[in-house]
Amino acid sequence: MNNIEFIHTNLPHAEGNKIVSKAAKVTTFSSLLFNSVPINILVVNQEIRIVDTNHNAIIEFKTEREQIIGLFCGELFGCVNSFKEKGCGKNDECSACVLRNSVIYTFQTNEIVRKKEVELKIKTNDGFSKKYLRISTTLIQQNNEPMVLLTADDITEQKLSEKVLKKSEIKYKELADSLPQTVFETDLQGNLIFVNRHAFDMFGFMQGDFDKGINVFQTLMPEDSERAKLDFERVVCGEGRESNEYTALRKDDSTFPIIIYASRIVYNNKTIGIRGILVDITERKEADRALRESEEKFRTIFENASDAIYVTGLDGQFLEVNQVACDQLGYSRSELLQMGAEDIDSFDDAAQVEA
Numbered sequence: 492m493n494n495i496e497f498i499h500t501n502l503p504h505a506e507g508n509k510i511v512s513k514a515a516k517v518t519t520f521s522s523l524l525f526n527s528v529p530i531n532i533l534v535v536n537q538e539i540r541i542v543d544t545n546h547n548a549i550i551e552f553k554t555e556r557e558q559i560i561g562l563f564c565g566e567l568f569g570c571v572n573s574f575k576e577k578g579c580g581k582n583d584e585c586s587a588c589v590l591r592n593s594v595i596y597t598f599q600t601n602e603i604v605r606k607k608e609v610e611l612k613i614k615t616n617d618g619f620s621k622k623y624l625r626i627s628t629t630l631i632q633q634n635n636e637p638m639v640l641l642t643a644d645d646i647t648e649q650k651l652s653e654k655v656l657k658k659s660e661i662k663y664k665e666l667a668d669s670l671p672q673t674v675f676e677t678d679l680q681g682n683l684i685f686v687n688r689h690a691f692d693m694f695g696f697m698q699g700d701f702d703k704g705i706n707v708f709q710t711l712m713p714e715d716s717e718r719a720k721l722d723f724e725r726v727v728c729g730e731g732r733e734s735n736e737y738t739a740l741r742k743d744d745s746t747f748p749i750i751i752y753a754s755r756i757v758y759n760n761k762t763i764g765i766r767g768i769l770v771d772i773t774e775r776k777e778a779d780r781a782l783r784e785s786e787e788k789f790r791t792i793f794e795n796a797s798d799a800i801y802v803t804g805l806d807g808q809f810l811e812v813n814q815v816a817c818d819q820l821g822y823s824r825s826e827l828l829q830m831g832a833e834d835i836d837s838f839d840d841a842a843q844v845e846a
């Protein structure tokens with residue numbers, strides 16, 4: 492006698508019919524739910540054999556329900572150990588099976604196992620491959636016997652995509668680490684989420700400092716910080732790529748000039764941060780300063796020479812003249828710069844420097 496029959500026998504006829512009707516509706520709803528969810532659901536006994544399955548599993552494994560009932564879980568999923576002579580669950584490797592151990596754990600403790608990832612080596616027509624599942628287990632009662640309700644979501648494609656992404660990230664990091672400039676990424680608050688190896692050498696930070704958290708604005712002189720925040724917002728808003736000069740601040744408080752080239756990071760059509768390259772321009776600044784000093788020295792000698800000096804192009808056009816030349820020839824500087832050597836009768840009396 493099942494539970495519904497028991498209720499019906501021991502209650503007044505009308506009341507019993509109402510309860511049986513409600514129980515039947517609940518049973519019907521449970522059955523509909525069991526068979527409509529888009530995930531594999533298996534009912535497993537203590538031998539780890541399948542005693543029931545939902546419609547999704549029938550579609551997933553392209554077989555009939557009758558062919559699934561009675562199989563060990565490993566046999567259904569194609570685990571290589573189920574093809575060995577001892578069979579599923581009886582090989583030495585089976586002691587480490589996460590799926591099997593999760594089912595046993597739920598039977599022994601009545602505790603739910605939630606969303607545990609399982610990696611199976613499965614047999615295929617071409618040899619072997621890996622299948623990844625995300626399983627959960629719950630203890631239930633069926634016909635007064637304890638059973639485990641096992642849900643098994645196939646996440647193989649997701650895991651393989653994650654592995655491809657991981658390899659891509661490794662290649663990206665290796666490439667970034669090979670560059671002689673600092674490569675960095677930040678979140679929308681300017682917190683550094685990635686830097687290459689060169690960044691540690693440039694700023695004197697250790698991995699521990701990075702792990703504790705560094706904001707990109709901490710690496711700039713305070714007087715540059717506000718301007719940098721405005722530039723940061725422009726990049727985040729997609730107002731073109733920015734390249735700006737700042738004075739950077741090392742961990743030991745020493746400073747050096749930098750230029751940053753940055754663009755926003757977009758994921759699923761949403762800006763999630765910025766990515767950029769930071770270049771130390773100390774040598775360029777020193778070269779610019781040395782050039783300016785050289786030009787100033789040249790200008791001092793040029794203007795203070797006691798002789799007339801002309802600088803001409805290959806076509807004889809004056810490019811520069813000193814004041815003595817202007818005084819000797821009686822022309823202003825602007826007038827002479829519109830003339831050439833052939834325009835000056837007394838050119839033989841002047842000193843010329845060709846450019």
